[in-house]
Amino acid sequence: MTEKLSPGVGKVLKRLHYPLDVMLLCVRWYVTYPLSLRHLEQMMAERGIAVDHSTVHRWALKLLPVLEKEFRRRKRTVGKSWRMDETYIRIRGEWRYLYRAVDKAGNTVDFLLRARRDKAAARACFEKAIDQNGEPETVTIDRSGSNLAALQAINAPRDVPIKVRQKKYLNNIIEQDHRAIKRRTRPMLGFKKFRCARILLGGIEVMHMIVKGQMDDGGVDQNPAQQFYSLAG
Structure with missing residues (x-):
């Protein structure tokens, strides 16, 4: 070997x-x-x-x-219709934010751990996802103002903007997908360092994608x- x-x-x-x-x-x-x-x-x-x-x-x-x-x-290549949302992760006793996106088939597009939940964090996640997976045609988000502001900033210089939908029920697929990640992190009882959390969450996400056939x-x-x-x- x-x-x-x-x-x-x-x-x-x-x-x-x-x-x-x-x-x-x-x-x-x-x-x-x-x-x-x-x-x-x-x-x-x-x-x-x-x-x-x-x-x-x-x-x-x-x-x-x-x-x-x-x-x-x-x-594997993901679809062009994305659902994006964030979930909470505890690090050193404080809540941090794992931004995640899946396509309409439930395949993981990308993820990014951030210390804050704001426009800059959401934009960083979108830009990373686009850089790694290409541009989507549609992104569905919840009623989060920061997520909407991030997409509007990304769309500003584009001739053909990404279509943005704010429909919470369409985001059920990613909210369900969060559960697989949270089931794995729960026995860890919180992370001690941001860097360690980022690496371990990356590994959890990779294994989750492998199980999903990606x-x-x-x-x-x-x-x-x-x-x-x-x-x-």
């Missing part, structure tokens, strides 16, 4: 001293299931592998950015676990 590693993973492994398959298993479980780090420590101990919960956390922080970068290279596996017909492992190279 080490002969086929991506350059990013190979660089990470120089500083980590466990077998890659063990690290990937722990990281995948952590971003897929509602497990705490101490649960993972106990589960690995039952398999005869001694690993501290803080070590699993370090593996996740080192590996997930590399795996997310590779996933984005293989991500990764191009080259026609190999791999299951979600195999797709996740293939991101390492």
Whole structure:
């Protein structure tokens, strides 16, 4: 396996001293299931592998950015009708905001963690989503004034503006999709650092997209676990 590693993973492994398959298993479980780090420590101990919960956390922080970068290279194209909304994430006892967008089929378009809920945050999310996925034809939002102001600012220089709809019931699909992310973050009992939250949420979102079938596996017909492992190279 080490002969086929991506350059990013190979660089990470120089500083980590466990077998890659063990690290990937722990990281995948952590971003897929509602497990705490101490649960993972106990589960690995039952398999005869001694690993501290803080070590699993370090593996996740080192590996997930590399795996997310590779996933984005293989991500399937999303539709042109988007639903955008934000949900709350607790970091150091304070609420922060995870902006998320899905298309009308429920496929994740993009996401962005921000410290504030305002026009600048909403615009940053829209611009990131457009940069990564191309321009949508329509964006549906709720009655948030900051989200509307962000889209109006993005539309201002365009000859053909993005159509904006403010219809809350049409956003049910993304509100339901938030639940999959919140189910995973709940056992974490809040994040301690913004940077850690951003990385771990990125990993959770990547695994969520893989489960939804948003990764191009080259026609190999791999299951979600195999797709996740293939991101390492």
